[in-house]
Amino acid sequence: MSDLLTPEEMKANLDYHTPHSGWMNTPVNIRKGMYCYASNPKSVETLGLPNARKWNPMEEDWELPENWQQILHEGFKERLERFRSIKVFMDICVRCGACSDKCHFFIGTGDPKNMPVLRAELLRSVYRNDFTRFGKIFGKLAGARPMTANVLKEWWYYLFQCTECRRCSLFCPYGIDTAEITIFGRELLNLLGLNIDWIATPVANCYRTGNHLGIQPHAYKDMLDFFVDDIEDITGLRLEPNFNKKGADILFITPSGDVFADPGTYTCMGYMMLFHYLKEKYGLDVTWSTYASEGGNFGFFTAHEVMKRLNAKMYAEAKRLGVKWILGGECGHMWRVIHQYMDTMNGPADFLEEPVSPITGTKFENAKSTKMVHITEFTADLIKHNKLELDPSRNDHLKVTFHDSCNPSRGMGMFEEPRYVIKNVCNHFYDMPRNTIKEQTFCCGSGSGLNAGEDMELRMMGGLPRANAVRHVHEKHGVNILANVCAVDRAALPALMEYWVPEVDVTGTTELVANALLMPGEKKRTTDLRSEPLPGMEEEADE
């Protein structure tokens, strides 16, 4: 990280000129800072995935299996039958270029192969060669080329420079989703054991211990117990969270990142305080699980099958504990998986009830089949029905803007719920410019398992459009905190802000809720969850 360029250097490097040589004749140049380390063979083995071995992307020989071309070809073929999306997307791109400048990685790097259309063409060119008559006959002229070791390296490099954010698919006149192509391409790479460690190891951890960080059950409980102490310091209340409790009303699942690292930990404390409040006031019984202790799913960034294997724990645990339905915490890709994949993969969840808020009586019609509700939907409903006593002035030291995470935006459409919640718990809220939020939101630059340390340059460049929009509201309205509903954001955005807009901090939405929440029997609060003095309490907080 020490050799990371300064923001000024990075800005000076911005260059959008296309190279003189055509893209097929421009060999891939794998550059330090732009890629993540290769997967640890142990993790690949734990999962029983192919070709576990030590390898290094910087070396000439990637230690591929003897017949790797054949494996890829067959994998490709099989998936063309399994995924209409891929078959159609391979065929119908007209190269209009509408998607080309929509990708944050293109905007941040200027590398033409980071234009979504060209990223897809990297695969399409091989598809044309292997599966279309024109490609076979006309070769390069028809945009076709055979699979070679260099092409493979190019795939690997650029498929791990896509965060599967789907911004491109929004603008494509045919809805071609380069994220879908990346998901598929990474699945193929996995057949050869070409994964990155920042994905493979969390997946292996999650498989064994139930969460990406490999936190074992007792440690998981310990961490939440820490928060119990912290919350006691702030509110004077001693919370008693439930773990693996059979017969609880609701099972709560959130990304493990939030129990582990700031500022996600404050969001985690927020959940605990909210549940305590609901327990005291309305008798709602929520349980955490150490087995299903991961909401996120890096399996999604590996292969569909691996996603399914990790996701299975959610329903399995809900069934074992006999809860009514599942509540999900703030996370981006977790919600894409829940919203668009879970029920299909691991449902039907006929052992659960159709979700109804026992407090407001609201039926969550939109979650009728999957039986999992987003915490922000749940909280917005509570606030709308006046079920939470709130003092938004406790957040008066914050000027808030909201970062729509890619997946809840373009894979779900959750825009108003978090805004409604934030506006009810904060007095100062300012949206970023329209072309950078909601369905047009820009990625944090670190999604889809790319939030490692070694690819910091890539992350900072990819995050530039987001950072620019934040800077805009920072300069215009004095915004000093960036709220979100995503654990990867909470892990990734602090680094991005520190780099580009150091005056702005990062927070989860439920942290803001808990700050404002007037809990029965609490002492007079002098600090927020971060132990920073509340507005007007500076002196008392010091004592």
Added chain:
Amino acid sequence: MNVHYIFPFLVVCVMFLISYFLSEAATGFKYLFGVVIPYLAILTFVAGVTYRMMNWAKSAVPFRIPTTAGQQKSLPWIKPNQFDNPSSKFGVLVRMLLEILVFRSLFRNTKFRMSEDAQSSYEMEKWLWLGALVFHWAFLVTLVRHLRFFTEPVPQALMLLESLDGFMQVMLPGLMLSGVALLAAATYLFLRRIFLPQVKYISLSSDYFPLFLIIGIAASGILMRYVPDLKIDVTAAKELSMGLVTLRPTIPEGVDGIFFVHVFMVSALLAYFPFSKLMHLGGIFLSPTRNTTTNTREARHVNPWNYPVKVHTYDEYEDDFREKMIEAGLPVEKE
């Protein structure tokens, strides 16, 4: 110089020359360009398009993966965006119609700019949308207008369309708005391919070839209506086309050169269609990010090839950690 457009340009030029001079040379060639090739082209088109559509349809749709472009339907008091995030079949229908008829997604297009101090901005950019819209609609109108060559008597509606399309004729006799618009839009689409560096970089021969063909078709069509020397006998042309539809092909007097160029290029376009990106016409109907409902948590979607996978069960997990769990006071199934 760029082989990606030089090559298709040459191909189209050669096609022009061959069809022009050969059809002038001998009646046998007229038969080839006026009857044999059009029949083959139509066959290829119909068979090819059907095959491609069925081939796509054959592939499974394992998940519903709509791109949600507006507020979801969740709580009753939050207004959902029914068409950009359609939770119902009706919503999907409207979304698809908007995509197909007015290019909804392209309408969103923005142009990104980076200022000197690396501040990015995203401005509205409607030219591509407008160019594409004019191009496709002009194509459609031209196509429909040509139905008068294949119907006898010509339906009233077609006559009406033709007179609307030709309202400029007062000033320029023979001029059809759609033809000119098609030519202009196709030219615009070509120019943006060579002048916008990024678009140029991604363009392949297969992007230029159909454009050149269409430019050739529109140009030859306009020439034979408009340039006195090249004017063809419309009645004769219709005799030929009616011969084709009634399966009694003839080559009448009074059609020559430029007419056969026109017919040949149209044939080439038809035959090329199923093998090319032009299939986007059919593909858009099957695009899973657009044609699926977004109520994915409300109604379960079934994956036809969903297979059981290896999972780490709770029992295995407890076996791994039982001691530690008991020690930490966590409930366990087996003591």
